[in-house]
Amino acid sequence: MILARPRQVSSILAGLGGARRLAVIGCQECVTVCQAGGRKEVSCLAHLLRIAGLKEGLPLMVTEATVARQCDTAYLAPLDPLVEQVEACISLGCGVGVQFIAERYPGVPVIPGVDTVGGGGTTAPGVWEERCAMCGECVLDQTAGICPVTRCAKSLLNGPCGGSSGGMCEVDPDLPCAWEMIYRRMKERKSLDDLRSIRPPKNWVSSRSGGLRRVIREDAMR
Numbered sequence: 001m002i003l004a005r006p007r008q009v010s011s012i013l014a015g016l017g018g019a020r021r022l023a024v025i026g027c028q029e030c031v032t033v034c035q036a037g038g039r040k041e042v043s044c045l046a047h048l049l050r051i052a053g054l055k056e057g058l059p060l061m062v063t064e065a066t067v068a069r070q071c072d073t074a075y076l077a078p079l080d081p082l083v084e085q086v087e088a089c090i091s092l093g094c095g096v097g098v099q100f101i102a103e104r105y106p107g108v109p110v111i112p113g114v115d116t117v118g119g120g121g122t123t124a125p126g127v128w129e130e131r132c133a134m135c136g137e138c139v140l141d142q143t144a145g146i147c148p149v150t151r152c153a154k155s156l157l158n159g160p161c162g163g164s165s166g167g168m169c170e171v172d173p174d175l176p177c178a179w180e181m182i183y184r185r186m187k188e189r190k191s192l193d194d195l196r197s198i199r200p201p202k203n204w205v206s207s208r209s210g211g212l213r214r215v216i217r218e219d220a221m222r
């Protein structure tokens with residue numbers, strides 16, 4: 001899923017300009033799971049905004065809405081009558097959701113209500129960790145299912161570096177060294193010999209550095 005964390009209410013307020021009639025829009029997908037932008041968070045933020053407006057002596061009219069998925073125009077149509085009535089939207093979807101809403105309603109400012117962090121999952125109650133940097137060419141088959149791009153602080157394809165100590169990363173001693181984990185898992189699988197060969201430089205053409213990426217599948221167009 002896409003990981004996101006709530007932005008400070010003060011940052012959201014700062015982005016409102018003079019807008020007083022607002023829609024806070026949540027998404028029932030990833031941001032609901034990571035408790036940053038689902039129905040519950042929409043309600044919390046709406047209350048906080050109303051209180052902040054009252055404190056300033058400028059009451060805010062805040063309407064709450066949550067759609068099944070902000071990153072799909074098919075689910076945005078029900079918002080049309082609501083967005084017609086407001087001066088600004090606050091999207092609690094990930095950065096994709098914010099952009100889809102802004103594209104559908106180009107005349108209305110859309111303020112991000114969360115910061116989008118990356119692709120990851122739940123590792124403990126209240127803890128979500130990044131697992132995929134969406135590099136566009138997966139190497140997990142070569143690294144025992146542990147992503148070196150995301151989990152090694154230097155994104156090394158041939159590790160560990162010289163700084164790994166006691167199984168922990170030199171960049172952050174609270175983080176396990178990804179390459180130590182890869183080594184241990186390969187040892188468990190009795191495939192340590194695979195680590196003897198040097199992995200060639202990764203093809204980063206499919207990564208973010210080449211600009212906007214598209215996935216086009218003709219079979220899915222039918």
Ligand code: SF4
Nearest residue numbers: 132133135138139147
């Ligand atoms: S190698 Fe790339 S696609 Fe595969 S998990 Fe890591 S970042 Fe994601």
Ligand code: SF4
Nearest residue numbers: 152161169170177178
């Ligand atoms: S200590 Fe391990 S995880 Fe940290 S940068 Fe070096 S190889 Fe990567």
